[in-house]
Amino acid sequence: MYDKTSIIVAPATTLGQSAIGIIRLSGPIETDKQKQAAILQILFKVFRAKYLSSADLNTNKEREERCCLKPWTLHRGVALDSHGQEIDDVLAVYMPGPRTFTGEDCVEIHCHGSRVILETVLEACLNAGARMALPGEFSYRAFMNGRIDLAQAEAVSELVSASSVQGARLAKAKLDGAFGQRIALLKEKLLSLKAKLCVVLDFSLELSGDELDNVSEAEIKQNIAELETGLKALTKAYQRARAWRDGCMVVLVGSVNAGKSSLMNAMLGRRRSLVHDIPGTTRDYIEESINLNGLNVRLVDTAGLRQTDDLVEADGVEFSRxxxxxxxxxxxxxxACFDLSEEEKELLLTHPDHILVLNKQDLLDTSRSIVYDACNTKIYISAKKSEGIDTLLDVLHEKLLLKMELGKSFEQNSDLAPNLRQNKLIQAALEELNLFDLDLENKMPIEILSVRIDIILDKLEEIIGKTDLDEVLEKVFGDFCIGK
Structure with a gap:
């Protein structure tokens, strides 16, 4: 998948216009202290320290300065292009392994954030002998060199792509190793359970019936209960974390001309959906994100619900459902000027997590009493005049926090939250644990019970990357951006 012997290079910052842009290199540690690190050989082809004059080039002074380049120190100098011409005033730092992110020798060149400059320095590094890093290759090397576990490696990507403050905190907690520590504790409980089974298996002839029952029924049952509680807590945390990390999906539905698109625009504070008096204007769904007090919410405007002969609109209606x-x-x-139809009442009953938004309150005849008894919460608004929108957003925020069990502030126990890949493995471990419990009830041989535990252990070890799974690693690191 990755060649671990070469020196890799990539921009660590975006190739755009900014104050600072960074080019990062990483390569194998030079074990021979008498030799100059290979990564420094590349550095000195693209960087010249400021205190070296042109008269010093190719002299003993230059070689002396290069050999004693002080690590972990920013050195001012100039970046050189592939032809040795000066291109920018820069800072360079040499970080010898293994106490680096990748566990290897590393170099960073801090340039001015011009795309042209960054691409020129990058090209010079490539011509000097480095190769372009693949997506996630820096984090892959950190993982392979034991600097981070697989869960921490994934946290790097999650931190970069976090869409809310809470999502960033979740990723930071995993990057610090909290999630890996929780998995390690669950593994210890499993190993303790396996040890008890080994006692029963190895000493069954020496133990009395009562002693054997005590080991198998009391202690083992307690271990199972503790493991199940721990695994279920993580799956529950996944649901909370998904909301903070990916956002909650809120779908706007209703009949044609109810004002869904106008409401979408009012909630966003700008025109995003096309609004027209002609029914069926919205045929496909439109998705946009808003931030409700730190919670990312994905608003989805859908096609109006009605019977139609238009094939395109009919597909849109079906997709809305x-x-x-x-x-x-x-x-x-x-x-708000019309009563709910029987179909609409049925929709409300089948989707209890809803807010009935009664639009066009400015056109409502206040002398007319309308009863909406098929809903949990109803709010009157005027999307056209932006009346009642703030109230709706506040209520929606409270409802989402309640449903997703997020609380009004960031919960400490949400720090230990798996991502989708990890959650699938935890779910598989839970299923295997349930089968173990069933086998125990059915008095299955201890050898079979022991195999169940080994399968659960494999699932947990796959979460933190303790198993040799090239396909898993390729998928995890392949989703990273280049330079991480």
Whole structure:
């Protein structure tokens, strides 16, 4: 998958316009102290320290300065292009391994954040003998060199892509190793359980019936209960973390011309959905994100629900119903001037996590009493005049926090939250644990019970990368950005 013997290079910052841009290199540690590190040989082809004059080039003074380049210190100098011409005033730092992120010898060149300059320095590094890093290769080397476990490596990517402060905190906690420590504790409980089984297996002839029952029924049952509690806590944390990290999905549904698109625009504070008096204007779904007091919310505007002969619109209506099943919460938009139809009442009953948004309150005849008894929460608004929008957003925020069990502030126990890949492995471990419990009830041979435990251990070890799974590693690090 990756060649671990070469020196890799990549921009650590975006190739755009900014104040500072960084080129990062990493390569194998030079074990021979009498030799100059290979990564320094590349550095000195693209960088010249400021205190070296042109008269010093190719002299003993230059060679002396190069050999004693002080590590972990920013050195001012100039960056050179592939032809040895000066291109920029820069800072360079040499960081010898293994106490680096990758566990290897590393170099960073801090340039001015011009795309042209960064690409020129990058090209010079490539011509000097480095090769372009693959996506996630720096983090892969950190993992392979034991600097981080697989869960921490994934946390690097999660931290870079975090869409909220809470999501960043979740990733930071995993990067610090808290999640890996929790998995290690669960592994210890499993090993303790396996040890008890070995006692029963190895000493079954020496133990009395009562002693054997005590080991198998009391202690083992207690271990199973503790393991199940720990694994379920992590799956629950996954649901909370998913909301903080990826955002909650809120779907706007309702009949045609109820004002869904107008409400979408009002909630976003800008025009995003096309609004028109002609029914069926929205045929496909439109998704945008908003931030509700730190919680990322994905708003999805859908096609109006109605019977139609238009094939394209009919597909949009069908897709709207599919999105309903995926929603964390539903905003059911209704023209406040009309009563709910039987179909609409049925939709409300089948989707209890909803808010009935009664739009066009400015056109409502206040002398007319309308009863909406098929909903949990109803709010009157005027999307056109942006009346009641703040109230709706506040209520929606509270409802989402309650449903996702997020609390009003960041919860400490949410720090130990798995991602999708990790959660699938935890779910598989839970299923295997349930089978173990069933086998225990059915008095299955201890050898079979022991195999169950080994399978659970394999699942947990796969989470933190303790097993040799090239395909898993390729998928995990392949999703990273280049330079991480």
């Amino acid at each position: 599919e999105l309903l099943s995926q929603a964390d919460y539903v905003l059911f938009v209704k023209d």
